Amino acid sequence: MSEVEQRAPGFVDAAILPQPSDARIAVRVSRPGLRAIRSGSPWLFDQAVESHKPAGTSGDLAVVFDDNRRFAAIGLWDPESPIRVKVLHVGKPVTIDDEWWLNKMRQALAVRRELLSNGLTTGFRWVHGENDGLPGLIVDQYASTVVIKLYTGAWFVHLRSIMKALIEVGPVERVVIRFSRLVRDGETYGLVDGDTLYGEHPTGPIMFLENGLTLEADVVFGHKTGHFLDQRDNRAIVRNLASGCRVLDVFSSTGGFTLSAAAGGAKSVHMVDVSAPALATAHRNLEHNKVIGSISTCKVTDVRGDAFAVLEDMVERGEQFDIVILDPPSFAQNQASILRALSSYERLARLGLRLTAPGGTLLQASCSSRVNIDELADAAYLAARTAQVDIDEFKRTEHSVDHPIGFEFGAYLKAIYYKVTPYSI
Template structure:
């Protein structure tokens, strides 16, 4: 354990670099580093110094990664068990004051000052995603401390499952991994969110099993859905569709390209007694929307919750085309005076670009938009303000869609 907290050397920045770090960011990139000193061990802790020797904090290093250092602290010169425990307790305390903790994200990487690790709580189960070599070394301790703190708060955990199977681990020189941490348990977990029951598959579902970040956005669509005909695109396990059904929609059609997702969504509809009004089909949304338009279908509410169309700056142009296309198609399917809920979960699709793209789509189909809501991710996915706002990724709008006068 002592080696876990050992400082292995010093990383010296180039003159004029570290601007993101100085503006509140958590990362040091490879091209910002002038030199290293000491017996550097990838995954180990290092001090970060400015070009003039000024101490800028402690982070863990991985020279294989473009993000070479992820900062753990900007002030302390020592990381120990008490430091990690304080960070974990701060994560839980923050959620106690901001969200319903029955199911929520307990640790959100950089935004919780524990860079590279995500831990979700689904009822009495934790799901861990470790994305960086350095934090992987701290993972057992973080999980141990988190279970301890939750038990003290009257929320004992019966099992922990790891979903560290993202491709980004390969860039860190790590293998993709999924499996139990500790004893095995039933990985189908029952949760309740906004009064809706779900069966969450933490082993085989997307990401950690369920998208908790849209919790309050799902609730926000309810007022528009009473007695409405609703189309929910990219429905995943049916969360928006089920909220519409619970709000009293006349009919809801959920669409997703994943057969597993549609099967889970159908199961969730039955779980809530909504099978008579909420149904799901497995189709490609980009192919379905033009066909529905050709068939003359119109809906009171259309919901777009697509996956990230880009995970890098290099593919942003194609992503813009994709977002413009689905929003354009969706607006054509909304009755005059009906409603469109649309979002983007891509960090690289910044709020300004997303808004511009939606506006262009509306202009192309001669629709006027009246904004009802603009929201981001739920508070258990906090947004850490910095120059790049690395933790801001979800943008969510609700519009009334009107024909041009």
């Protein structure tokens, strides 16, 4: 293990970051590749690259030309990835400089202004990767702390410019860097996952607001960037449904749904998750909001374990709830796993339906981009037949405003709400 890998996260001067090269890579691509990027794809795959010069290094700006040697697009060269060019701009020539990055951050924030306008939400996704025209780059903000997560090492040479833009658009008091597993295993230029590049290194969780509720995010060691921001709208819906209800929160993670249900007046919430640290965070999030009467009076319990096994045991005991929330991790990690994923969604829905009291509500969510919302619904209806209940869909949701869909394959999140009634023959 290298010295860098052994080091704990801390403050690191951004001056150690590499600088972008002045060189540009001229790229000629196949006609299908050119059609793809002109049709909105943010990805140019390696097999579409017919020639390029010079050889270039990770993060160099790659200029894509058409058959007539005219500018078609510009993006980040990523020689170690099958997605060889991460496209930043298509159309007329542009200069990628500090002003360009500044405008991109301003444009992204403008899309989210309405979300932030009432001051009740201070945790949001500022940059949603490809969907905001910045492939492989995530920027989440928690109060005045910004977390940049890299899904490709091609971004390292541009981090100084991005940070400068974020701080100028702000307000930003701290910038923390996080890496995907792929990036963490490659060249990180002396950085470790969770380092702070601007401001004081955090000594504990960062507190932020979601729909007026106080939550914590572990931006250094937590999953993703510290919190699952994408389910904010569904948590608000559950809050409005929860008054007087017994709620089951499956795959509860750090308790976002549980907190919202309690705030909405739920009688009780039972959390199920495999992670002890996540459940501990959920209980702390409840403590942060004890001044709200409905939260202090809500009975919250939990069980740690495999969700499927736990639910099977609960079905055997005949337990039932007025609201059952199923918010699993992605079951379809690749194309080959889709059929297995659909089977898992059906099995999960069947268990959830058996635990839903007559007249109750089942919420089934999916973050699998390879499973669309109609396929998710089909799985629920098959499950209902096996569970011998009727289900009446009354609401569908997809992405919130800070998780926009900017290209054909940009959608991943979906949720369906069902009213559950006894089986009628």
